[in-house]
Amino acid sequence: MPASSDRHREGGAPLRLSLQRNVQAPGIARGAVAELCEEHGLEPSLRQTVVLLVSEVVSNAVRHSSGPDDAPVVLSAAVTEEAVRVTVTDAGEGFTPTERDPERVEGGYGLYLVDKAASRWGVDATPPTSVWFELDRVRQQPG
Numbered sequence: 001m002p003a004s005s006d007r008h009r010e011g012g013a014p015l016r017l018s019l020q021r022n023v024q025a026p027g028i029a030r031g032a033v034a035e036l037c038e039e040h041g042l043e044p045s046l047r048q049t050v051v052l053l054v055s056e057v058v059s060n061a062v063r064h065s066s067g068p069d070d071a072p073v074v075l076s077a078a079v080t081e082e083a084v085r086v087t088v089t090d091a092g093e094g095f096t097p098t099e100r101d102p103e104r105v106e107g108g109y110g111l112y113l114v115d116k117a118a119s120r121w122g123v124d125a126t127p128p129t130s131v132w133f134e135l136d137r138v139r140q141q142p143g
Contacts, residue, residue: 014078021062021073021090029058029075033086040079042137049117050084050135056110057088057131065129067091080137083119087132094125 015036019025033054037047054075061073071091078085097111114121114133121133 014076017075018072019058019075021065021067021069021071023062025062025073026055026058029054029088033075033077036077036079037084042079042084046084046135046137050086053114053117053133053135054086054088056113057086057133060110060131061088061090061092061129064095065090065092067093067128082138083134083136085132085134087130089128089130091127092129093127094129095123096125097123 015032017029017032019028030051034047034051037050042050054077058073058075065071065073067090074089076087076089111131114131117135118133119136121131124130124132
């Protein structure tokens with residue numbers, strides 16, 4: 001089945017994508033979010049971080065969702081003066097995030113990266129499952 005997305009967006013409005021749950025979904029999401037970030041003039045390093053985290057969270061939804069295979073993965077993203085907020089929702093039953101096992105060599109880095117790079121993040125484990133994160137546009141200096 002070919003990759004597809006259903007974009008709901010008009011110039012400057014938040015992004016909403018409905019993605020087929022397949023291997024093309026992370027790439028489609030990365031491209032759409034990169035375009036959104038560029039339209040809002042985000043710094044390259046912030047844009048790269050947002051795109052990386054989108055790739056990880058959408059990949060997790062595609063790979064690990066307990067929902068039906070034909071249920072879409074929905075990505076919502078918005079840029080404000082203060083932050084970029086992304087939410088990825090799938091039809092799964094939810095989960096509770098756990099610490100990454102340092103003995104594990106393969107996999108398990110998606111939410112670890114989100115935890116390390118995002119300003120804030122969380123999981124709404126009530127079905128449908130949503131993972132969200134925010135990145136501040138202006139990093140606060142320690143102080």
